Amino acid sequence: MTDGSRFIFISFEQGNGGHKIGRVISCLPDVHWYSHKDNGINPWNVYFKHTDIRQRYTSKYHYDRLVSKGSLPPLHDYVKDFIPDEEHYYKRFFYPRFEKMGGYELMKKNRLVFCTHEVPKKLQERFPKAKIINLVGDDFRIAQRYMKTTAIFPGHLKMKWIGGENTDYGRKLKTIAKEVGTDFTVRDIWAWDNYKSKYIDKYEDDYWSHVRDTIRSRMWDNIISNKKRKVEKNKEIFRMLKHLISPVDENDIFLSTSIDKVTWKELDERLDEKVSILKEHGLSSHVAFIIQENNKITIDDLLWILASIKNGGSASNAEDTASQKELDYLIQGSNANCVIRSNKIEIVKDPSLGSTKMHSNEIFRGMTSGTTVKEMFEIYPYFWTFEDHMNSVDFNQNVIECSTRI
Numbered sequence: 001m002t003d004g005s006r007f008i009f010i011s012f013e014q015g016n017g018g019h020k021i022g023r024v025i026s027c028l029p030d031v032h033w034y035s036h037k038d039n040g041i042n043p044w045n046v047y048f049k050h051t052d053i054r055q056r057y058t059s060k061y062h063y064d065r066l067v068s069k070g071s072l073p074p075l076h077d078y079v080k081d082f083i084p085d086e087e088h089y090y091k092r093f094f095y096p097r098f099e100k101m102g103g104y105e106l107m108k109k110n111r112l113v114f115c116t117h118e119v120p121k122k123l124q125e126r127f128p129k130a131k132i133i134n135l136v137g138d139d140f141r142i143a144q145r146y147m148k149t150t151a152i153f154p155g156h157l158k159m160k161w162i163g164g165e166n167t168d169y170g171r172k173l174k175t176i177a178k179e180v181g182t183d184f185t186v187r188d189i190w191a192w193d194n195y196k197s198k199y200i201d202k203y204e205d206d207y208w209s210h211v212r213d214t215i216r217s218r219m220w221d222n223i224i225s226n227k228k229r230k231v232e233k234n235k236e237i238f239r240m241l242k243h244l245i246s247p248v249d250e251n252d253i254f255l256s257t258s259i260d261k262v263t264w265k266e267l268d269e270r271l272d273e274k275v276s277i278l279k280e281h282g283l284s285s286h287v288a289f290i291i292q293e294n295n296k297i298t299i300d301d302l303l304w305i306l307a308s309i310k311n312g313g314s315a316s317n318a319e320d321t322a323s324q325k326e327l328d329y330l331i332q333g334s335n336a337n338c339v340i341r342s343n344k345i346e347i348v349k350d351p352s353l354g355s356t357k358m359h360s361n362e363i364f365r366g367m368t369s370g371t372t373v374k375e376m377f378e379i380y381p382y383f384w385t386f387e388d389h390m391n392s393v394d395f396n397q398n399v400i401e402c403s404t405r406i
C-alpha cells in the first residue's frame with residue numbers, strides 16, 4: 001500500500017500525448033525511467049528500428065512500465081473492462097504485483113511516472129499525496145490525433161496475469177479475434193459493438209462522432225478549477241519542473257560530470273548569466289546550435305541548451321567530429337540564429353529579422369552527423385502552451401492542470 005507520495009500521475013485523454021510528457025518528466029534527476037530496449041534506453045530515445053511494443057509503431061513516444069523483473073501493473077482504468085470492481089483489482093492484483101515487480105524498491109530511489117486515463121479526483125482519493133499533471137485541451141485536436149493513433153492500437157489484449165481471457169470482456173475479445181482476425185484494433189472493437197463487423201471506412205463519421213463526444217464529456221469531468229496563473233511557454237519550464245519534484249535540497253546535484261558539477265542552488269544563477277549573454281546578442285525566441293568539443297558534452301553545453309529554452313527559444317546540438325560540411329548542413333537544418341562553441345557565440349542569422357523555429361513548439365532537437373539519420377530525438381514542451389481560458393497552474397496544490405497543443 002502507498003499514499004502515492006512517490007508517484008507522478010499524468011492524467012490525460014487517449015490521443016492527448018501523455019506519454020510524450022512522461023518522457024520529458026522522466027529526464028528529471030529524481031524520476032525513474034523505464035529503461036529498456038523496447039522503450040528506449042533513455043527517455044529521449046524515441047527513434048527505433050524494432051520494438052516489441054506494438055503501440056510504438058503508431059506513436060513513437062509510447063512506452064510501457066518495463067522493469068528488470070517484468071512490468072509494473074497499470075492503474076484500474078486500463079483493466080476496468082476486464083475487472084470492473086476497482087477495490088478488488090487493487091487488493092488482489094495491483095499491490096501484490098507492484099511489490100513482486102520491485103515497485104516499492106524503485107520508489108525508495110526515485111519517483112515513478114504513471115500515464116493514466118483516470119480522472120484526477122479518483123487518483124487523489126486513492127493516492128492522496130501523489131503529484132498529478134492533468135492534461136486538458138481542444139477536444140477536436142485530441143479526437144483527430146486519437147483517430148490517427150489510439151484508434152489503430154492493437155485491441156487484442158489478453159491480460160493473462162489477471163486471468164483476463166476468462167472474463168466476460170476477455171471472451172468478447174476472443175470472439176472478435178475469431179471473426180475478424182487476431183490483429184484487430186481498438187476501432188474494430190467499437191465496430192463489433194455497433195455493427196458486429198470489422199471497422200470499414202464507411203463507419204468513419206459515426207466513429208468520429210463517438211470519439212469526439214466521449215473525449216468532450218470526459219474532459220469536462222477532468223477539468224479542475226484552480227487559481228489562474230499565466231505561464232509563458234518555455235520560460236517557466238524549469239520552475240514548473242522544480243516545483244513538481246519539490247522539495248528539492250538546494251545543495252543536491254542537478255548535473256555533474258567527472259570535471260564539473262552544478263547544484264540546484266547554482267542552476268538559476270548560471271542559467272541567468274547565460275540568458276543575459278544571449279540577450280546581449282539580441283537573441284530571445286531564436287534557435288541556438290551548440291557544438292560539443294572533442295565529442296563530449298560538457299556542463300556548459302547543457303546549460304546553454306537550458307538557457308536557450310529559458311530565454312524563450314530552442315536549441316540543437318552536434319559533436320565536432322562531424323565535418324564542416326556536415327555541421328553546416330545540421331546548422332542550416334535546425335534554422336539556427338547562432339552557433340555556440342566553447343562558450344563563444346557566433347551569429348549566423350540576424351536575430352533582428354525575427355524569431356525562427358525548428359518545428360512548432362519544439363524546444364530541443366538532438367542531432368547526429370550519421371549518414372542515415374540526422375535527427376535523433378526531439379522534445380516538445382507542448383504542455384506549457386496554454387489556452388486563454390485554461391491558464392491555471394497552482395503550485396500549492398498537488399494537481400497541475402495543463403492545456404496541450406499537439
